[in-house]
Amino acid sequence: MRTDRAGAGPVTPVAAPPAGLMVRGAVVRYDDGEGARGGVTTAVDRVDLDVADGEILALLGPSGCGKSSLLRAVAGLEPLAAGSVTYDGADLAGVPVHRRGFGLLFQDGQLFAHRDVGRNVAYGLEVAGASRAERSARVRELLAAVGLAGYERRAVTTLSGGEKQRVALARALAPRPRLLLLDEPFSALDRALRERLADDVRDVLHATGTTAVFVTHDHDEAFTVADRVGIMQAGRLLQVAAPEELWRTPASREVAEFLGYQAFVPQDGGWLAVGPTGLRVVEPGTTGADGGTAARVVGSAFRRGRTEVTVDVDLGAGTQRLVALADGAPALEPGTAVVVETDPAGTAAVPR
Numbered sequence: 001m002r003t004d005r006a007g008a009g010p011v012t013p014v015a016a017p018p019a020g021l022m023v024r025g026a027v028v029r030y031d032d033g034e035g036a037r038g039g040v041t042t043a044v045d046r047v048d049l050d051v052a053d054g055e056i057l058a059l060l061g062p063s064g065c066g067k068s069s070l071l072r073a074v075a076g077l078e079p080l081a082a083g084s085v086t087y088d089g090a091d092l093a094g095v096p097v098h099r100r101g102f103g104l105l106f107q108d109g110q111l112f113a114h115r116d117v118g119r120n121v122a123y124g125l126e127v128a129g130a131s132r133a134e135r136s137a138r139v140r141e142l143l144a145a146v147g148l149a150g151y152e153r154r155a156v157t158t159l160s161g162g163e164k165q166r167v168a169l170a171r172a173l174a175p176r177p178r179l180l181l182l183d184e185p186f187s188a189l190d191r192a193l194r195e196r197l198a199d200d201v202r203d204v205l206h207a208t209g210t211t212a213v214f215v216t217h218d219h220d221e222a223f224t225v226a227d228r229v230g231i232m233q234a235g236r237l238l239q240v241a242a243p244e245e246l247w248r249t250p251a252s253r254e255v256a257e258f259l260g261y262q263a264f265v266p267q268d269g270g271w272l273a274v275g276p277t278g279l280r281v282v283e284p285g286t287t288g289a290d291g292g293t294a295a296r297v298v299g300s301a302f303r304r305g306r307t308e309v310t311v312d313v314d315l316g317a318g319t320q321r322l323v324a325l326a327d328g329a330p331a332l333e334p335g336t337a338v339v340v341e342t343d344p345a346g347t348a349a350v351p352r
Ligand SMILES: Nc1ncnc2c1ncn2[C@@H]1O[C@H](COP(=O)(O)OP(=O)(O)OP(=O)(O)O)[C@@H](O)[C@H]1O
Pocket: 030, 031, 032, 041, 042, 043, 061, 062, 063, 064, 065, 066, 067, 068, 069, 070, 217
């Protein structure tokens, strides 16, 4: 019988460095510079974050929660007061912005006005010393990827806002950054355009295998673009999970409230959180099934193809004004007595 490693001591496993972005204990502080009277803002408070190779992560949170500060610290635009940022296992402390191999895209893509579209997209390739043939092939490929095939010779001043951001995206992707950092790239555009661009960006990032961190305060945008969403509040990263998992299992009441869960009914160990689609009006006139609760209609509105009925109801946490869905029901007059039920598909158990 043969024994491998007979007589050998324990082997120390040689761990491969983690691929992708790793942030540990990151702290970003701003000093308002007013000396002794001045205050210090902790914009990012001990954040740990991993973004795997090829993954798209959205940082979602209200204005001022520290999303941009975290992104800027990853980019090297903001110093860390504590903690570390590493990529593929290498610590980036002291590595300047332009040597990190990251691409950046901000709200205003800031195209070079004196360069045409093609030469904007080619910019990073020129800096990297790519040949003319390589540049034009890559520019053609990226303009096609962002839906602007044939735009090479257009002056950037003739582009719409959405087209400009597409060009800025193509320019950021052209040098094949190992990580693309996007900070509210569409927030200056109208909603319909934003939704279309969010779809397109997800497709382009996946098609090019780009690893990305996408900062936004727009829920729909985050959930459209990202493989995983990180919820930020007051400098802290509260939870990072895939969209369905976040909705199904919010880690805390704070996260659930931020996602839009509208009511919290105490139950063992925490709450039953009732989501925006978690309450239904049982056909008026029938008695509720098990668990039905009497409610009174405050008003109703027909939105997105369904009737949303605002009701006053006590689900076990005192009387609250909540929205219940009523499929195909005629408008209900204020004051009407109805029975509502929670729909398990639209509720989540949230730990205390
Ligand atoms: N340069 C700065 N000097 C001082 N305070 C700053 C600076 N930049 C940001 N802050 C403060 O740090 C906190 C986090 O700001 P940050 O811009 O990172 O948040 P955000 O979530 O990206 O918000 P928004 O979506 O509004 O950009 C805020 O309280 C902000 O006022």
